[in-house]
Amino acid sequence: MSSFVQIKAVSLRERVVAQVRSAIIEGRLRPGDHIVEGTLTRQLGVSRTPVREALILLEREGLVNSEPHKGSFVRAFDEADVAAIFSMRTTLENFAAERALPVVAEKDLHHLDDLIAQQERAIREGQFGQVRAKDMAFHAYLVRQAEHPLLERAWGELVAQIASLLYLRAEAVPDYDETKAIREHRAILDAFRAGDLGGIKALNERINGRVAAECQLGVRSLRR
Amino acid sequence: MSSFVQIKAVSLRERVVAQVRSAIIEGRLRPGDHIVEGTLTRQLGVSRTPVREALILLEREGLVNSEPHKGSFVRAFDEADVAAIFSMRTTLENFAAERALPVVAEKDLHHLDDLIAQQERAIREGQFGQVRAKDMAFHAYLVRQAEHPLLERAWGELVAQIASLLYLRAEAVPDYDETKAIREHRAILDAFRAGDLGGIKALNERINGRVAAECQLGVRSLRR
């Protein structure tokens, strides 16, 4: 017997976190917006308790700013934040590469190849949500190979912040050339195939530097 | 004017966090212990709301494990956790050194010298709480020089976990040679003076590897 699907009771708190997080990432909540607990309570049909707890988590995640007796606000990143986020991401991804390089197998590289292909198709078909998802999946898979829970969590939090930044970039640079990412991912994959750790790190550095600069545009365009 | 101390109304939540955190770090709460909300409520004289919120934060911090409808437990690190924690610490401190090296001034090095001296005195006087505090202050100061809020926060969380591990080490290795740290700190400082980034990283690697191994002892001695 068995082969039943485990029933997982998702707490309201987690569901609220998910809702608010995606609202922020998808730009339905704008940077600086005041997130009023009572409003969320009404909109989501839950009480304030899980809402409050969700906001506390989101603050830790860096998507929300809370000030005592004032409330929670969608975090408005400035240039320094963007720089910090991407330098941290580079550090973490370099670390991930160090650990992943010795253990990646041929099937992993194939899977990554596949993800690139899927991303390419999504670009052709104009499904930009999918493009972003596949892009993230590529990096996430690499990070995952590092088999390092702390790293994975820290990277995951960063990625949530970056996702909200990418939304701003999309606004600031509407005709963004998505194929750049394809070439870059191929380059990373080649470096992995060659076992060239230095090459991987250099690529991480360059790519994150570029994306950071693009996100700076988004952030700046928001300031006024 | 200014140079006034900011009046900060510390929320009950934060105070509960602080209390529980120090209880864990100082070993008054043992790994695996069940943290019952009602009990904390009575002991601290506050209601369950701030207690719950504090536990949520502590879970994010990695000091507490929570399972739905079961409760919160003091996190019991295993060998893999310890390895992960210290490899992450090495990564973060190497990153910190990269950023700090170009900006540290003579006065910073003097201050670090001072911290080492204070730690030395604390060892002589047998104030082991102070020894630990000064040790951490040394590393924290270096991390601070990196001027990177994300790095600082991630490192801070790690340090909280490490602090609880050090307590276990103290139990497993009662006659620990505290002066090792002094020599190591001097070595790091020398490497900074020499502007030798590679040397700093090598030291970070070696020191964290050693401390990790010692903490493994503490974790293993707890398993039975």
Added chain:
DNA sequence: AGTGTGGGTGCTGTATACAATATACAGCAT
């Protein structure tokens, strides 16, 4: 005009009350 003052309002911080779930254990059947 500018500055201080008072009250009103909406929000958050905290406490408490209720519902749902997990665990332990007793009772029953086999």
Added chain:
DNA sequence: ATGCTGTATATTGTATACAGCACCCACACT
């Protein structure tokens, strides 16, 4: 004795109620 099932109890998850702070704005005063 063993294994299952029902029930009791403790604990967490959620909802609601109350208290206190922050901001807004009108108004008086200089």
